[in-house]
Amino acid sequence: MSDKTVLYVEDNEFNLKMVRQLLARTTYRLIEATDGEMGVATALEEVPDLILMDIQLPKMSGLEATRRLRADPKTAAIPIIVITSFALSGDDQKAKDAGATAYMAKPYSPRELLQTIRNLLPEQ
Amino acid sequence: MHWVAAIKASVHAKLLAGYLLVTLLVIGMGAMSLQTIAKMSSQGKLLDEAHERVHWSQDIQHALAMQMNFTAMALLMRSEAAVENILRENNRFNNTLARLETAAQPEEVELIQRIRTAQGEALTTVADIANLIRDGKVEDAMRLQQNKQYPLYRHIEEFVTQLVGREQGKMDRLRASVAAANRNTLILMAISAATLMLVALLLGFIISWSFILPVQKAHGFLSEVAKGNFAATINVPNRDEFGALAAHMNHMSQELHRLYESQHQASQELQRLNEQLQQASKAKSNFLANMSHELRTPMNAILGFVEMMLDEIYGEVPSHLREPLTDVQTNGKHLLRLINDVLDLSKIEAGRMELVLAEYSVQDVVETVRTSLQSLALEKGLDFVAAAEDDIPLALGDGKRITQCLMNLVGNALKFSKHGRVALWVEQQGENLLYRVSDTGIGIPKEELENIFGEFQQVDTAITREFSGTGLGLNITKKFVEMHGGRIWVESELGKGSAFFFTIPLRMNHGEVT
Numbered sequence: 001m002s003d004k005t006v007l008y009v010e011d012n013e014f015n016l017k018m019v020r021q022l023l024a025r026t027t028y029r030l031i032e033a034t035d036g037e038m039g040v041a042t043a044l045e046e047v048p049d050l051i052l053m054d055i056q057l058p059k060m061s062g063l064e065a066t067r068r069l070r071a072d073p074k075t076a077a078i079p080i081i082v083i084t085s086f087a088l089s090g091d092d093q094k095a096k097d098a099g100a101t102a103y104m105a106k107p108y109s110p111r112e113l114l115q116t117i118r119n120l121l122p123e124q
Numbered sequence: 125m126h127w128v129a130a131i132k133a134s135v136h137a138k139l140l141a142g143y144l145l146v147t148l149l150v151i152g153m154g155a156m157s158l159q160t161i162a163k164m165s166s167q168g169k170l171l172d173e174a175h176e177r178v179h180w181s182q183d184i185q186h187a188l189a190m191q192m193n194f195t196a197m198a199l200l201m202r203s204e205a206a207v208e209n210i211l212r213e214n215n216r217f218n219n220t221l222a223r224l225e226t227a228a229q230p231e232e233v234e235l236i237q238r239i240r241t242a243q244g245e246a247l248t249t250v251a252d253i254a255n256l257i258r259d260g261k262v263e264d265a266m267r268l269q270q271n272k273q274y275p276l277y278r279h280i281e282e283f284v285t286q287l288v289g290r291e292q293g294k295m296d297r298l299r300a301s302v303a304a305a306n307r308n309t310l311i312l313m314a315i316s317a318a319t320l321m322l323v324a325l326l327l328g329f330i331i332s333w334s335f336i337l338p339v340q341k342a343h344g345f346l347s348e349v350a351k352g353n354f355a356a357t358i359n360v361p362n363r364d365e366f367g368a369l370a371a372h373m374n375h376m377s378q379e380l381h382r383l384y385e386s387q388h389q390a391s392q393e394l395q396r397l398n399e400q401l402q403q404a405s406k407a408k409s410n411f412l413a414n415m416s417h418e419l420r421t422p423m424n425a426i427l428g429f430v431e432m433m434l435d436e437i438y439g440e441v442p443s444h445l446r447e448p449l450t451d452v453q454t455n456g457k458h459l460l461r462l463i464n465d466v467l468d469l470s471k472i473e474a475g476r477m478e479l480v481l482a483e484y485s486v487q488d489v490v491e492t493v494r495t496s497l498q499s500l501a502l503e504k505g506l507d508f509v510a511a512a513e514d515d516i517p518l519a520l521g522d523g524k525r526i527t528q529c530l531m532n533l534v535g536n537a538l539k540f541s542k543h544g545r546v547a548l549w550v551e552q553q554g555e556n557l558l559y560r561v562s563d564t565g566i567g568i569p570k571e572e573l574e575n576i577f578g579e580f581q582q583v584d585t586a587i588t589r590e591f592s593g594t595g596l597g598l599n600i601t602k603k604f605v606e607m608h609g610g611r612i613w614v615e616s617e618l619g620k621g622s623a624f625f626f627t628i629p630l631r632m633n634h635g636e637v638t
Contacts, residue, residue: 014425018432025437085420093480107424107460110432 003029004121007048009039009065010083011058019052022110027123036060040068043075050121051080052113054106055095063098070099079120083108129334129361138334138364142327149320156316160309167302174295180220181288184239187217188284192277195250199269202262207254214247224287232290239283246276338366345373354381406474419463427456465596472603479607481632484523486516486550486557493530493548500538501546508538512550519557520631525604530559532597533624537563544621556610557630562623568616576614577602601626608632 006028010016016032023030031046033039036057043051051069055062062082069075082100084092095103102116131138190213198206218240225236249272256265338360348356354377360370430453433441441449471477494510501508530548537546544564551558568576577598605612610628 012421012425015421015428018425018428022428022432022437106420107427110428110437111435 003027004050004123005029005031005046005048006050006052006117006121007031007033007039007043007046008052009033009036009042009057009062010052010054011035012054015054018110019113022114026114028117028121034058036062036065039065043069043078044072047074048078050117051078052117053080053082053100055082055084063094066095066098066100081113081116081120126334126361128330129337129366130363132363135335135364135366138331142331145327146320146324149323153313153316153320157313160313164302164306164309167298167305171295171298171302174291174298177224178288178291178295180224181284181291183220184217184224185281185284185288187213187220188277188281191217191246191250192274195253195269195273198254198257199262199266202257202260204254204258207250207257210250211247214243217243232287235283235287235290239280239287242276242280242283246273246280249273249276334362335366338362338370342370342373345377349377349380352384354378354384408470420460423456423460423463427453427460430456462596465600468600469596469603472600477603477607479522479525479604479632481520481522483518483520484526486512486519489523489527489530490548490550492527493534496531497534497538500535504538504541505543506538506541507545508547509545510534510548513552516550516552516557517630521608521628522604526608526628529601529604529626530561532601533559533561536597537561537565537622537624540565541621552630553627555630556627558625558627560623560625562621564621567618567620568614568622569618573614573616577612 004027006023008016008019008030010019010032011034016034020030020032031042031048033042037059039051039053039057039062040060042048053062053066057065066080066082069078069080079101080099082095082098082103083106084095084103085106092103101120104113104116128138133141191210194206194209194213198204198210221236221240221243225233228236249268253265253268253273256262256268338358341358341360345356345358356377358370358373358377360367362370430449432438434446434449434453468477490510490512494508498508534546534548541563542565546563547561549560549562602612605626605628608628609632610626612624612626614622614624616622
């Protein structure tokens with residue numbers, strides 16, 4: 001029984017709830033943060049195995065949070081999936097530039113999200 | 125000139141007055157010339173008379189000489205008959221003297237009296253000499269002639285010479301005065317002619333300049349107005365037609381100024397409105413962009429939860445709930461497409477849409493479209509072919525946008541075809557790519573062909589309901605094609621099907637991004 005930790009930084013409670021329920025049937029342990037600053041603080045504190053980062057967050061944008069985590073040696077190697085709102089025109093590139101390992105356009109399919117997580121961080 | 129200009133009379137009247145003045149001066153000069161000619165002719169007559177009187181006085185002189193001559197002959201030939209010749213000469217002498225005496229001056233009359241008295245005495249002596257010759261006393265006669273007649277004649281001759289001198293002097297004086305009068309007349313005529321010419325020229329100058337000046341001012345004024353200086357006014361002293369014209373011009377300028385001002389105000393108002401509209405449009409676009417983003421977050425939850433339910437993450441789904449859940453999913457996806465289209469369009473209109481240029485494979489794009497839409501074609505029982513020429517090299521452009529365009533066109537083709545075939549074909553034509561999407565659908569009426577690429581355009585609102593399109597797809601497609609520097613068009617036959625074409629450069633230059 002592994003307990004690989006996934007941090008989801010997202011301000012919308014329904015999306016948080018959805019991912020919470022999605023991962024409830026897996027072995028992943030989910031921790032949550034509801035704004036960019038809190039996301040960075042939680043990541044530095046808990047050092048999760050994978051981070052889901054929404055691009056639009058209160059206090060600090062997801063891109064800025066990603067850059068900070070990449071800059072810190074403690075979190076620099078953690079895979080980060082950036083969830084973009086504007087899937088179109090350059091958001092992917094911005095996410096990549098900030099240091100995202102992968103990106104998904106919102107609205108994403110929970111099935112595809114889980115697949116992406118599993119690809120980057122196998123359950124066992 | 126100003127004075128002439130200010131005269132309240134028409135141009136016609138001023139010109140007539142000028143010509144009339146000149147004409148009057150010419151007539152005056154003509155009259156003066158006639159008078160001079162008459163005067164000269166009368167002076168000529170006087171001169172002739174004086175000449176005649178000189179002639180007469182010379183005649184007298186001659187007659188006197190003849191008398192002395194005949195006396196000498198009578199003495200020499202001792203014949204008294206020769207003396208009769210003297211009497212005849214005496215008659216000529218007296219007659220001529222009488223002629224001279226008429227119209228003679230007082231001192232002349234006195235002289236003539238003396239001559240006549242002396243002549244009378246001389247004749248008495250001639251008679252005595254004749255008597256002595258008849259009596260044979262020739263020597264006495266010769267003595268009488270020597271002592272009395274000769275001195276008498278010398279005396280008379282002296283008077284006659286004086287008379288001749290006087291007449292000659294009179295004639296000379298008259299001639300001199302005539303010559304002087306002629307010279308004066310000539311000078312007077314020359315001065316009059318010169319004055320006439322001067323007056324005519326001066327009048328011409330003044331009158332013409334009183335017309336030319338306002339014309340020149342009008343020229344300057346009109347140039348100013350043409351340059352847009354409506355504050356310019358024309359000010360002429362004329363109270364004639366030119367004055368009226370200038371007043372009209374000023375009125376015209378004022379009217380133009382008024383029109384220009386109102387036009388200017390209107391255009392400023394329009395500009396202000398335009399700015400307001402642009403701001404409103406930008407605000408609208410921003411609002412739409414933000415709204416679309418805000419809409420995505422709940423859409424994410426809706427579609428996500430439904431998918432998880434259908435994936436039975438929450439447990440087994442009762443069969444009677446599966447269909448309504450699928451309906452929620454289908455409509456949610458449609459709503460998402462609408463949101464995406466609205467977002468794209470608002471970004472394009474706000475000028476915030478940018479192409480992301482990268483190399484892409486046309487074959488990959490076609491494959492993406494094929495796999496995405498294959499299930500839809502299969503569902504509808506349509507024959508769906510999507511292919512590209514084998515040897516197309518890597519293209520440079522926004523592959524995602526081109527995929528989006530093709531998804532729109534092929535999606536439409538599939539939607540509007542109930543049976544038959546939908547085909548996507550791509551080929552290279554020189555420096556360009558030609559995309560063709562053809563279907564065997566309902567077709568587009570001719571009158572709609574031009575509008576088909578406009579916003580919210582579908583052939584029929586009933587069709588919109590049936591085929592559930594957003595009406596924005598073609599408009600967005602057209603805009604993306606144009607942003608690539610390409611062109612889109614459609615060929616269609618009602619009831620038989622449509623073919624959409626677009627061409628874009630195979631490789632876009634970065635500078636071409638619009």
